[in-house]
Amino acid sequence: MLNALNTAPFRQRIGPMTRQLLLEPGNFGLGKVPANSKPVSVKKAICGYCATGCGLKIHLNAEGQAVNLTPDPDHPVNIGMACPKGWEALTPLAAHDRATHPLLQGRPVDWPKALEAFCDNFKAIQSRHGKESVAFLSTGQIMVEDMAFLGSLAKFGMGMIHGDGNTRQCMATSVAAYKQSFGFDAPPFTYADFEESDVLVFIGSNPAIAHPIMWQRVAQNPHSPEIIVIDPRATETAMAATQHLAILPKTDLLLLYCIAHDLICRGCVDSAFVEAHTTGFNEFADFIQDYDPRVHLPAIGLRRVVFDRCVDAIARGKRVSMWWTMGVNQGHQATRTAQAIINLCLMTGNIGRPGTGPNSITGQCNAMGSRLFSNTTNLLGGHDFTNAAHREKVASALDIPADSIPSQNSWAYDQIIEGIHQGKIKGLWMIATNAAHSWIHQDTFAEAAKKLEFFVVQDMYATTETARLANLILPAAGWGEKEGTFINAERRLGVSRKVSSAPGQALADFSIFRLIADAWGCGNLFRSWTSPEAVFRLLKKVSAGQPCDITGMVGYEMLDGHGGLQWPFTGSDLLELPAKSDGQLPSRSERRLFADGKFFTPDQRARFLFEPPQNLPEAPDEAFQFVLLTGRGSSAQWHTETRTGKSAILRKLYPDILLVELHPEDAARLRIADYSQVSVETRRGNVRARARVTTTIQPGQLFLPMHHPEVNRLTLAVFDPHSRQPGYKACAATIRPT
Numbered sequence: 001m002l003n004a005l006n007t008a009p010f011r012q013r014i015g016p017m018t019r020q021l022l023l024e025p026g027n028f029g030l031g032k033v034p035a036n037s038k039p040v041s042v043k044k045a046i047c048g049y050c051a052t053g054c055g056l057k058i059h060l061n062a063e064g065q066a067v068n069l070t071p072d073p074d075h076p077v078n079i080g081m082a083c084p085k086g087w088e089a090l091t092p093l094a095a096h097d098r099a100t101h102p103l104l105q106g107r108p109v110d111w112p113k114a115l116e117a118f119c120d121n122f123k124a125i126q127s128r129h130g131k132e133s134v135a136f137l138s139t140g141q142i143m144v145e146d147m148a149f150l151g152s153l154a155k156f157g158m159g160m161i162h163g164d165g166n167t168r169q170c171m172a173t174s175v176a177a178y179k180q181s182f183g184f185d186a187p188p189f190t191y192a193d194f195e196e197s198d199v200l201v202f203i204g205s206n207p208a209i210a211h212p213i214m215w216q217r218v219a220q221n222p223h224s225p226e227i228i229v230i231d232p233r234a235t236e237t238a239m240a241a242t243q244h245l246a247i248l249p250k251t252d253l254l255l256l257y258c259i260a261h262d263l264i265c266r267g268c269v270d271s272a273f274v275e276a277h278t279t280g281f282n283e284f285a286d287f288i289q290d291y292d293p294r295v296h297l298p299a300i301g302l303r304r305v306v307f308d309r310c311v312d313a314i315a316r317g318k319r320v321s322m323w324w325t326m327g328v329n330q331g332h333q334a335t336r337t338a339q340a341i342i343n344l345c346l347m348t349g350n351i352g353r354p355g356t357g358p359n360s361i362t363g364q365c366n367a368m369g370s371r372l373f374s375n376t377t378n379l380l381g382g383h384d385f386t387n388a389a390h391r392e393k394v395a396s397a398l399d400i401p402a403d404s405i406p407s408q409n410s411w412a413y414d415q416i417i418e419g420i421h422q423g424k425i426k427g428l429w430m431i432a433t434n435a436a437h438s439w440i441h442q443d444t445f446a447e448a449a450k451k452l453e454f455f456v457v458q459d460m461y462a463t464t465e466t467a468r469l470a471n472l473i474l475p476a477a478g479w480g481e482k483e484g485t486f487i488n489a490e491r492r493l494g495v496s497r498k499v500s501s502a503p504g505q506a507l508a509d510f511s512i513f514r515l516i517a518d519a520w521g522c523g524n525l526f527r528s529w530t531s532p533e534a535v536f537r538l539l540k541k542v543s544a545g546q547p548c549d550i551t552g553m554v555g556y557e558m559l560d561g562h563g564g565l566q567w568p569f570t571g572s573d574l575l576e577l578p579a580k581s582d583g584q585l586p587s588r589s590e591r592r593l594f595a596d597g598k599f600f601t602p603d604q605r606a607r608f609l610f611e612p613p614q615n616l617p618e619a620p621d622e623a624f625q626f627v628l629l630t631g632r633g634s635s636a637q638w639h640t641e642t643r644t645g646k647s648a649i650l651r652k653l654y655p656d657i658l659l660v661e662l663h664p665e666d667a668a669r670l671r672i673a674d675y676s677q678v679s680v681e682t683r684r685g686n687v688r689a690r691a692r693v694t695t696t697i698q699p700g701q702l703f704l705p706m707h708h709p710e711v712n713r714l715t716l717a718v719f720d721p722h723s724r725q726p727g728y729k730a731c732a733a734t735i736r737p738t
Helices: 008-023 111-129 144-157 172-182 192-196 212-219 236-240 252-265 271-277 281-288 293-300 304-316 334-347 367-373 388-398 413-421 443-451 509-520 532-543 556-561 571-576 664-670
Strands: 041-046 055-060 066-071 134-138 163-165 199-203 226-230 243-245 320-324 357-360 427-431 454-459 472-475 484-487 492-496 626-631 659-662 677-682 685-693 701-705 731-737
Touching (some): 111 134, 111 454, 111 509, 134 413, 144 532, 163 413, 192 212, 226 304, 252 304, 271 334, 281 334, 293 304, 320 334, 367 484, 388 532, 484 532
Parallel strands (some): 134 163, 199 226, 199 320, 226 243, 427 454, 626 701
Antiparallel strands (some): 041 055, 055 066, 626 731, 677 731
16 A cells, blocks of 8 residues: 555554454445445545545445445546545545534524524624634635635625634645745746655655655655655654764754855855845755854764765755755744745745656645635735735626725734733634644633633534534535545645535525624625535635636636636646547646746745744753654544544554653653553643653654644744744653652
8 A cells, every 4th residue: 555554664664464454445334334235436536635636446335335445546636546535535524423513502502593603792792892802713624715705705794804713733834935035926846846856855754644645755855865854753754764864952043054054165156046036045045054064063063974965965966956844834934934945945046847846735624715715814826915906806707896805904812812811802713623722822722712701613513622612513524425626735726526415404504604794794795606516616706816716716626627626727827738539648747836937926036035043942951851842643643633543444543542752861861661551741831641761752852643642732822933833742741750
């Protein structure tokens, strides 16, 4: 199935029985399927977990019920592969704890009563405290069309100003970095670059676990590439790499500046590209003079020979690609760290060509859709709320009054939570996210929820930590029970189809938004928003002339027929699209940005941006001697396990108890035995765990997997000033035997 599953570390972790379950596709599916339920037809869908955007074939019986699924061998993303989550994508739909009726103060009610409570309470709050006193927090898990309807309903119809998505927790740094450097949120790569690079650098990224199908694309690279991993931990990806730079936590910005210093000294700057297509390099080169590696490597925790080998590989590489995820994005200087990666690619000309690029790997299945079309921190289509011309354009495309569009930007996620604590936000609508588990220093969210006058949660389940705090729960359909489009990490729009009916009175998010619009009294504003595909056509009009232009995408059937299409895709792109032959997908399905060296800034030049590194906001001291790291613990886990926790098979692929990793030297010094009970404590709280003594972690460091609900009681609420993304990855901690 996956090469990553057959590595020695993975075999040791999961054991032979569980590995056999993984490698036998018949063991995955919807769970309890009647023995006589034979598949007779197929629908295609895009997986609703991560941003890889894998194509799946859903097998239906004669009654049109989904009975199983298989990876789509013709889809250009996964080419017939699926990770454990993908094989089990249908299982969460059959969970016993699905929300099947609206719940008002814990009591089942019908939809008319729920809508009445929703509108009466939120309108009363706005009447008493102003329009800005009600906000919404959304997700990267619902479809593009759902997001657009939610954001438009909330801001154009209900008068809200503030709304954000949980993509703020994973992708805001990349958005800010690309916008400032390139002029638009534009990840330049395509997945073919995994296979075309001769040097791949992964910074704070563990795709073997977090994005297994992407890692499989790396494994298919025919060029015997140099694979460099920059990460404090010896992750699964680091174990498979040709080089591992085990830096000290949050010294990545300093390291990247030292690499730039050495590349400049070696004469590895592509002067022609820099002069023709960038601005600010001379200032950057002057700045970099202070980052001689001979001075800074001790603070980074690297030996010179390790550093030199890395720089040698980058200097020799003809096609160097650099990839990052949460290890970069979640930090106190995250945006500047991402831009340090961008700077390296710009100065060496490693952008716009096959196998190159500063490439941010997205987290959630529709994080890119959230970034462009959720109407939260951007006006629809990557427009600007504060730009009158943009407001007029969007209003014209949607046939709504321009004065219904707010002229000010929204608060970010953390500012909305702080607004609740300050008494400025009195009502909150949360859709398809579980902040009571996932928000940094999670106790702050639980405390905020208690201060709300009315709290609405719209979700598949009434049992999440967040739903238990709600006054009103609206039962929503899940992936596979509705249709719409996702935009994956390589900017590819794909259609996910409905293959199952939602249980009880649960409704598709799109239908819920339609009902609320009518109940609120603004339904006429959305009279043309009759279906997800109708909204897709509106978004095409909104995107016209933008870097994310999708006006050439005719409709859902076209997306299905081509395995999805990458933006931008205009009418001229449509004319160049090759026809299919023999029922197969066309070969030309990869589209990368900036091949012409033109960026989206006013002068079409990319920007070099930089500032000095800062120390950890909370460094170890005498009382808290360790640095606590957090991250993904298993390829079978997804975020707060709201869905993956429903699968008995997936639960077998990771420990059912909380394990904290620590180095053998620290364990011996503290007399902590492997698998013994310990307490992990920070200045915000403590959790009980069992020790996992391992050399994958460095001395003086601890690691906890993020999907256990108690972990985020410990994390430090620090935010990057440019992206306002939380820095989950490092804080001071201590550990002791109990």
